[in-house]
Amino acid sequence: MNRKKILESVFSVLYRHFGHLDWWIDVDPFEVCVGVILTQGTNWRNVEISILNLKEKGFLNPQKIAFLDEDTLSELIKPSGFFKVKAKRLKNFVQFLMSEYDGDMDKMALEETHVLREKLLAIKGIGKESADSILLYGLNKPSMVVDEYTRRTLARIGLIKGNEDYDEIKEFLEKNLGRSVQMYRVFHALIVELAKTYCKKKDPLCTSCPLSKGYCKFYANLLQKNLQSF
DNA sequence: TGCCAGGCCGGGT
DNA sequence: ACCCGGCATGGC
Numbered sequence: 001m002n003r004k005k006i007l008e009s010v011f012s013v014l015y016r017h018f019g020h021l022d023w024w025i026d027v028d029p030f031e032v033c034v035g036v037i038l039t040q041g042t043n044w045r046n047v048e049i050s051i052l053n054l055k056e057k058g059f060l061n062p063q064k065i066a067f068l069d070e071d072t073l074s075e076l077i078k079p080s081g082f083f084k085v086k087a088k089r090l091k092n093f094v095q096f097l098m099s100e101y102d103g104d105m106d107k108m109a110l111e112e113t114h115v116l117r118e119k120l121l122a123i124k125g126i127g128k129e130s131a132d133s134i135l136l137y138g139l140n141k142p143s144m145v146v147d148e149y150t151r152r153t154l155a156r157i158g159l160i161k162g163n164e165d166y167d168e169i170k171e172f173l174e175k176n177l178g179r180s181v182q183m184y185r186v187f188h189a190l191i192v193e194l195a196k197t198y199c200k201k202k203d204p205l206c207t208s209c210p211l212s213k214g215y216c217k218f219y220a221n222l223l224q225k226n227l228q229s230f
Numbered sequence: 231t232g233c234c235a236g237g238c239c240g241g242g243t
Numbered sequence: 244a245c246c247c248g249g250c251a252t253g254g255c
Contacts, residue, residue, distance in 0.1 A: 023236085035236095036236085037237095039235085039236050039237085040236085040237040040238065041234095041235065041236090041237045041238080042235055042236080042237085043234080043235040043236085044235080044236060045235085046235080047236090081235090082237090082238095085238085085239085089238085124238090124239075125237090125238065125239080126238085127237060127238050127239085128237095128238095129236080129237065129238090130237070130238080133236075145236085147236065147237085148236090148237090149236075188236090189236095192236060196235090196236090201234090202233095
């Protein structure tokens with residue numbers, strides 16, 4: 001049994017359990033970018049308040065944010081925390097978008113995925129997870145998102161050791177999930193849902209996880225045994 | 231009540 | 244190459 005089969009089975013089980021989960025469906029790509037930056041280290045609920053603030057003022061577009069002073073901006077995004085650094089990060093991103101693509105997300109979307117990823121990573125405040133989230137959920141490009149949940153969950157299942165770096169895990173997933181944007185989007189959302197619900201930091205044995213029936217390392221074995229039923 | 235949330239950067243070892 | 248503090252609000 002190879003890791004690809006197991007990974008496919010994991011997806012299958014999660015999909016059956018949680019259903020079709022996806023994020024930012026049909027959301028304006030620029031709004032996705034703002035959301036991605038605001039949600040760094042922060043609960044999504046808090047981000048929604050900030051997004052609403054920006055929308056109410058009609059500021060949720062590149063041009064407006066570009067000409068907004070940083071203090072006003074940080075005031076509007078206060079609910080999502082780290083508001084001063086995030087105001088700066090939003091400014092950095094918007095400045096990039098304006099200067100490289102005339103503030104046009106459609107133009108940005110024309111870039112080749114890997115090229116754009118490197119450009120995004122060069123922006124202060126955009127790390128790997130944010131860059132990949134923008135690519136995947138904002139622009140529908142095949143760039144898998146990895147986060148702490150993904151690392152922890154895959155490690156507990158036994159698919160990775162857990163000490164691999166970001167890009168290693170990303171490549172593992174991209175190689176074994178196939179290059180389907182839809183698959184990446186849903187898989188990441190499913191993993192996050194699983195981790196938030198059952199695969200918590202404080203519960204290393206995953207005792208509450210209905211999928212694992214005990215320690216998650218045995219999850220892989222469970223899948224192998226029952227593979228034919230998936 | 232304390233802990234954590236859909237991270238990232240910069241400086242120190 | 245890792246490790247850590249700082250950044251900050253709101254919900255359970």
